[in-house]
Amino acid sequence: MSEKKNTAEFAHKKDKEDPLFKYRDEFYIGEGIYLDGNSLGLLSKRAEETLLIVLDSWKQYGIDGWVEGKHPWFYMSEYLGEQLSSLVGAKAKEVIVTGSTTVNIHQLVSSFYKPTKERYKILADDATFPSDIYALKSQITLNGFDPQTALHKVESQKGLLQEEDIIAAMTDDVALIFLPSILYRSGQILNMKRLTAQAHKRGIVIGFDLCHSIGSIPHELHEWNVDFAVWCNYKHLNGGPGAVGALFVHEEHFGQEPGLAGWFSSKKEVQFDMSHDLDAAVDASAYEIGTPHILSMAPLLGSLEMFNEVGMENIRKKSLQLTQYFLDLLDLELKEYGFQLASPKEEEKRGAHILLEHEHAASICKALKQAGIVPDFRAPNFIRLGPVALYNTFFDIWKTVETLKEIMETKEYEKFANTRGIIA
Incomplete structure (x- = not known):
């Protein structure tokens, strides 16, 4: 029987197998999950x-x-x-x-x-x-x-x-x-x-x-x-x-x-x-x-x-694994909530972030931030999620999708205005 991908245990196992996982300790990550490295990367101890x-x-x-x-x-x-x-x-x-x-x-x-x-x-x-x-x-x-x-x-x-x-x-x-x-x-x-x-x-x-x-x-x-x-x-x-x-x-x-x-x-x-x-x-x-x-x-x-x-080959390999895990979990967990994938599925055409379209994108982003997850909103109705190979984990991906599912099920996003901030 194949393992269930939509479990915390599966994500933790993938992290243990990840040769780049050790580089996570090189960065100042703080609490929560940071998925906006495609807008501004986090500070590393070496850069400091x-x-x-x-x-x-x-x-x-x-x-x-x-x-x-x-x-x-x-x-x-x-x-x-x-x-x-x-x-x-x-x-x-x-x-x-x-x-x-x-x-x-x-x-x-x-x-x-x-x-x-x-x-x-x-x-x-x-x-x-x-x-x-x-x-x-x-x-x-x-x-x-x-x-x-x-x-x-x-x-x-x-x-x-x-x-x-x-x-x-x-x-x-x-x-x-x-x-x-x-x-x-x-x-x-x-x-x-x-x-x-x-x-x-x-x-x-x-x-x-x-x-x-x-x-x-x-x-x-x-x-x-x-x-x-x-x-x-x-x-x-x-x-x-x-x-x-x-x-x-x-x-x-x-x-x-x-x-x-x-x-x-x-x-x-x-x-x-x-x-x-x-x-x-x-x-x-x-x-x-x-x-x-x-x-x-x-x-x-x-x-x-x-x-x-x-090495860039190793970074690209991990990046593709992270975004593919995102795609797999989106398909397993979020089909019924109105999200539309706006990124290519093919590996040769897919960069390092995932773009989701949703009519309540701005308010969903605000709800994610309140839950300790930093996404990126792009007008008019897009959510960018950018896992970075050097410091994001498979557990980050799993937790983000689980949080999105909870936000949609509880309609937590309705507490926020569906408008962007000064800096989206």
Whole structure:
């Protein structure tokens, strides 16, 4: 007789068999269950330690901290880029930690979007994060075109994109493509290798927003010949609120001038010559702009150490097991309560979070929070549940589904207004 999956005993057994379970002790988890790591990851003890080490460098060395101490600040962006490179399948010099997601979108689109009268459109999608669209519209306007005609957004179907629709939209008037690697609502993974090959076949530059895939799935950006990518480091990578972002530029583009130049675009060895003629670095660091935010980068020193220790293949394996367990329990326990799965079921298309649709989504999220479980609401009526491989457990999943069932049976959610908070 097969074991019943919808029991606490089954969940505890899975946790005992989990080789990554020990990493849970590395994080400050607190009481309750945290399922919002796909919005803001929890603090790890290693990240706390490296932040304090860098803070102490400021205390000890003052301005000499730029070149002294355990983690000299002047080279920290490059060092962290090297640590990130294995997570995205890149060469070390193709990655730099700098800016924020939106600033890096502006930087790389301004560098790679070279519109002409015949080829001037940017291809995106209607399911991407709003900030990406704001940046793309700004860049189109700055180049003298009208976003109403120059921005083509592929339409999603029930929150999912059809790759055939994206490829069909790669017409002769498209100058640049910018897409999410994983859709922030549904958690759908796009086939970056396939889309890149199809774009290049048509002579189109293509870039990706990796905010929901970095630290949750493996990548091979260099091998796939992706032109550029951007991402934040505060979700799955646990870099802390407002952590400095990162970008990737394929080495075949090294040597071109950055669209938005700044002091830190310079080659390190001549930066302090103070010349008014930029001698840009011949790698991804050419796309830095201003002085790096050292204290906002410092937690990544500890966090990335852990990711490289564990390996992305192991993280992805555990992540898929957690989300599959969610799907199994939803099917066993919550069928009758009006929840609709809005995420792909197929492993190759499923990211690290589950999206549920329900007419009372906002009030259900509030009821979950009152019960000590932190979910994520997304307008208009979606619940995101993002178990993180390094600190969430199978018991977390079981307990969450049991709590959801109780909330629905008792109608506990009716005590709360079905409206989002200021921060959903």
